[in-house]
Amino acid sequence: MIDPLSLLLDVQNLSVSFRRYQRGLAQTNLNVISDLSLTARAGEILAVAGASGSGKSLLAHAILGLLPANAMLSGVMRYDGQPLNAVRQKQLCGSEIALIPQSVTYLDPLMRVGDQARGAEKSAERMERQREVFRRLELPLPSERLYPFQLSGGMARRVLFSTAIISDARLIIADEPTPGMHLSQAMEALSILRELADAGKAVILITHDVDLALNVADQIAVFYAGTTLEETPAADFAAGPDALRHPYSRALWRALPQNGFEPIPGFQPYPEALPDGCLFGPRCELKTAACEQETPPMRTVRGGKVRCVHAA
Amino acid sequence: MTSLQTLRRLGGRSGKQLLRVATLLLATTVVAFALVSLSPVDPVQQYVLGVGNVSMEQRAAIADYWGLNDPPVQRYFLWLSALLRGDMGTSLLYRQPVAVIIRERFLNTLALMMTSWLLSGLIGFTLGCVMGLRRGRWLDRVLRALCLMLSSVPTFWLGLVFLLIFSVALGWFPIGLSRPIGVANADVTFGQRLHHLALPALTLSFISFASVALHTRQKLIDVLESDYVLFARARGENTWTIMKRHGFRNVILPALTLQFASFSELFGGSVLAENVFSYPGLGAAVSAAGLNSDVPLLLGVTIFSTLFVFSGNLIADILYGVIDPRIREERPHGQSNRD
Ligand code: SF4
Numbered sequence: 001m002i003d004p005l006s007l008l009l010d011v012q013n014l015s016v017s018f019r020r021y022q023r024g025l026a027q028t029n030l031n032v033i034s035d036l037s038l039t040a041r042a043g044e045i046l047a048v049a050g051a052s053g054s055g056k057s058l059l060a061h062a063i064l065g066l067l068p069a070n071a072m073l074s075g076v077m078r079y080d081g082q083p084l085n086a087v088r089q090k091q092l093c094g095s096e097i098a099l100i101p102q103s104v105t106y107l108d109p110l111m112r113v114g115d116q117a118r119g120a121e122k123s124a125e126r127m128e129r130q131r132e133v134f135r136r137l138e139l140p141l142p143s144e145r146l147y148p149f150q151l152s153g154g155m156a157r158r159v160l161f162s163t164a165i166i167s168d169a170r171l172i173i174a175d176e177p178t179p180g181m182h183l184s185q186a187m188e189a190l191s192i193l194r195e196l197a198d199a200g201k202a203v204i205l206i207t208h209d210v211d212l213a214l215n216v217a218d219q220i221a222v223f224y225a226g227t228t229l230e231e232t233p234a235a236d237f238a239a240g241p242d243a244l245r246h247p248y249s250r251a252l253w254r255a256l257p258q259n260g261f262e263p264i265p266g267f268q269p270y271p272e273a274l275p276d277g278c279l280f281g282p283r284c285e286l287k288t289a290a291c292e293q294e295t296p297p298m299r300t301v302r303g304g305k306v307r308c309v310h311a312a
Numbered sequence: 313m314t315s316l317q318t319l320r321r322l323g324g325r326s327g328k329q330l331l332r333v334a335t336l337l338l339a340t341t342v343v344a345f346a347l348v349s350l351s352p353v354d355p356v357q358q359y360v361l362g363v364g365n366v367s368m369e370q371r372a373a374i375a376d377y378w379g380l381n382d383p384p385v386q387r388y389f390l391w392l393s394a395l396l397r398g399d400m401g402t403s404l405l406y407r408q409p410v411a412v413i414i415r416e417r418f419l420n421t422l423a424l425m426m427t428s429w430l431l432s433g434l435i436g437f438t439l440g441c442v443m444g445l446r447r448g449r450w451l452d453r454v455l456r457a458l459c460l461m462l463s464s465v466p467t468f469w470l471g472l473v474f475l476l477i478f479s480v481a482l483g484w485f486p487i488g489l490s491r492p493i494g495v496a497n498a499d500v501t502f503g504q505r506l507h508h509l510a511l512p513a514l515t516l517s518f519i520s521f522a523s524v525a526l527h528t529r530q531k532l533i534d535v536l537e538s539d540y541v542l543f544a545r546a547r548g549e550n551t552w553t554i555m556k557r558h559g560f561r562n563v564i565l566p567a568l569t570l571q572f573a574s575f576s577e578l579f580g581g582s583v584l585a586e587n588v589f590s591y592p593g594l595g596a597a598v599s600a601a602g603l604n605s606d607v608p609l610l611l612g613v614t615i616f617s618t619l620f621v622f623s624g625n626l627i628a629d630i631l632y633g634v635i636d637p638r639i640r641e642e643r644p645h646g647q648s649n650r651d
Contacts, residue, residue: 064546094548106543108558110565110637120553147637163547 008171008202009040009063009084014075016055016062016226029072030271032058033226034279036075037298037305040171040202045193047205047213047234049252050223051268056206059223060175063204064099065089079171094119098169102176104156107148114144117162126166133162137192154185161192172196173204178212190216211256214238222249225269225279232304245306248280278308286310333622337615342388344614348607349384391611400615401608405600410612413597418616421593423509424586425578428516433571436521440528441563445551447533456529459522467581471515471588478511485511487589512589519581520574528567535562565635572631575624579617 016033032055040046048056061067063077065086077084079092089097107116118130134144137158148156157177164172174193178186190205194216197203207213213220213234220237222230229246236243240259241250254262266283275281277292284291288310296309382390394401400410439455446452479487486508535541535558544554583595590596594613601609633639 066542066545090548092548093546099543099546101539101543101546103539105539108540108544108562110561111558119547120549120557147641149638150641167547 006041006043006202007039008042008080009038009204010076010078011036011038011063012076012078013037014059014062014077015073016058016067017072018068019070019072031226031274032271033062034274035295035298036223036227038204038221038228038231040204041219042170042202043197043200044218045197045203045205045216046219046221047207047210047217048221048223048228049207049210049213052208054223054268055226055271056208056223057175060099060173060204060206063173064093064097094167094169096169097171097173098164098167100160100164100172100174100177102179104148104151104153104160106160107156109148112145112147113151113159116148117144117159117166119163119167129166130162133165136165137162153181154188157181157185157189158192161189165196169201171202171204173206175206176208177205178207178209186212187215210237210252211258222246222252224248225274226271227279227307228298228305229280229308230304230306232306236304243302245301245304245311246280246308247284247286251283280308329626333619336622337618340614340618341392341611344611345384345388345391345607348602348605348610351602351605387607391608395615400612403601403606403609403612405604405606405609410608413609414594414612414616417592417594417597420591421582421586421595423505424513424516424591424593425575425582427509427513428581429571429574429578431513432517432519432521432524432574433567435517436524437528437564437567439521439525440567441532441555441559443525443529444532444536444563445555447529447536452529456526459525462518463522463526465518467515467519467584468588470518471512471585474511474515475588508591512585512591515588516578516581516585520577524567524570524574527570528563531563531566532559535559538562565632568631568635569628572624572628576621579621 014033014036015031017029017031020028020030022028036059038046038048048059050056058067062071062073063084067073079088079097082088084092093099107113114130114134117134118126130144131141134141139155139158139162143151143155143159148159151159161177164174172193177189177193181189186209190212193203193205197216197218205213205217210220214237217234220230220232220234221228222232230244230249232244232249237249237253241253244250244253248264251262251264254260255264264283269275269279269282275292277294278284278287278296281287281291290309296307298305298307299311301311391401400414402408403410403413406413439459443452443455475487479485536554541554541558544558549557579595582593583599585591586593586595587599594616597609598613598617600606601613
């Protein structure tokens, strides 16, 4: 089914927790990502979709090695078949793996955007490449001499996108690139990602907007309370609840505007108070005693992966 | 934005600044004048102390000659109208025109203040960057404790300690004055001047470098925790590259502003430092003028120091406009087609 050669990033059972010291020496661990698994393939867009506040940005930070010093990480990450450890993250970030950040605050307010798009590397080729990418993104040439505060929202977004394209990275992680945008702007942003994927890049699109992601994504990873509950081809999401495997995915589907806009009762658990067993348990209609016994393992069901004991 | 527009904006700004400095000068001289008028020190008494036997009639004549019997408001306006004609009056204490005293002493004070200003700026900025980069580590903690300690030590005390250690005990530096005794002004070498300047300047720089360092540290920490530095790290930039590309750029601006805005503390500190080191500058002159109710000299130095502090703030203001692109360059309307 899947060409193993195209597999670029493979994350298995990733957990991230923050060590926190409370009064005195009492130490607690805050689990922000637990047992998360996902795979990103060259030529595809994987949308990591889930409500805000579910720790999606931390996933990007974990892959890029940007977690703060008090973060503890377990699980396995492999990039291009090799373990992705701190040393390799340092080597690969910026050249092989690129981040597209979410807002203009990720640009230095006192540096011209052309310089920022090129990054620390200084060479004539780099300059040429930056201009070429700016042209491709329809950024007028003089805009390279502007400062971030002088950019319109759309230009700022394209400058942020340009950084990833200029680097020619093979894995691109776009962290919430669309919030606050008009539909047309958002679609334009997503179409750039689609082009990148079609050019052979692996793209991870982190978003809270399933609906929008469905337009361009090949795979959807449903993210909930710091873990992935289901990994499914985007086509199954389009097909409807019967094609989906996890109760939360189905609820998400029914919550889409075109499918009845049905809100999901309850709320996502806080990292401070995660439920035992299945993380979705407290909101699940199908819950049985078995669900609370242990965290359901990721299983392959009908060509997708799902973390639910009752999925079939 | 064209340079013409910039000029026009600066022009409009400088008109406002001129008005501001005029009112500021008026206010400070009125306050200074009121304070000396209320002072219990009798300038005639101070004057005759140095002259010797003076009869009551002569005293009255002096007081009359100085106009001390006129109402204070009238005296103030007399002084003001003379000033507007370019006459700053004559110092009662030194019996020299105030303008001459200021001119002579200002160079001494300027040398002192600028040296310590550069010292405190450089040391403070460097220390601040080191602390910010090592935030939370032991080096940061030690330096920060040191800075906090230094910023609560009074200048004159520090001056005395330096004097005791470096001049009295070690004999490395002269005990006072701005040049060797018994050498004609024209024969004083640059080295000798520097030698006399070193200790007071060091003392003076100790007032402000701690606050510069602490401020720089905080600003650098803010920068290092910013989104754009996170993004730079995501792009594989190492700490030194990040400092070169983003750190200094974003920290130097507030540091410079702070440094130029510190002229007032610098002047205040120089009064103390000059007295401790018997350094013949404006600071020593102004305290002598205050203690002896030498109104013309006091007002003269007040004007001068006000202008000095004001120009510091003005430079800070202008620098911001020149260096910070967010102020220097206009926000384009819609799509930009500049240059
Ligand atoms: S494991 Fe149980 S509680 Fe969790 S989603 Fe499946 S049915 Fe619901």
